[in-house]
Amino acid sequence: MIHMLFHRDRPKKLTFEDYLQRARDAGFETSSLSLSGGKYRVSRNGIAAVIADGAERPKVTEKAGVLMGDEIASLVDGGFQKFLQTGSGARQPALAPHLKAIHEFQEDLRAALGLVSLYNESLGSVSNLYLYDRVEDRDSDRPKKPWELHVR
Secondary structure, eight states, X not given: XXXXXXXXXXXXXXXXXXXHHHHHHTTOEEEEOGGGXXXXXXXXXXXXXXXXXXXSSXXXXXEEEEEETTEEEEEEEOSSSEEEEOTTOOXXXXXXXXXXXXXXXXXXXXXXXXXXXOHHHHHSOOOSEEOOTTSTTTTSSSOXXXXXXXXX
16 A cells, blocks of 8 residues: 555657647647658748657757748848748748747747757747858858968
């Protein structure tokens, strides 16, 4: 009888499908990306992200962005303005409604999937890429060496 007082039920380990269902219950649409091997696009109101099964919880493999056609446009900080840019190169200025929608989507998705919400990300939109036009070749694979520069 005494051992019953200290008995605790073990928490149920959720499967990836359980997490997908939690996202659906929170109002997100989920669709399998057939060529990606276990990745799912999660979307709502024109915003989408890609998630995959992680060790303990799902992991976000492509950050949230605005759907432009069939692609997810990443948030790019140009220094003077934020842009939405797709992998194929389509680009448009990011407007305040876009930033607000991306931020709300990310917070709601983290809550639905039980993911950690970091302080700096909770404050507002965090860009996926920072491309400042004042620094030449900063974001390329390899900056030019001083002797490779040509004098203008």
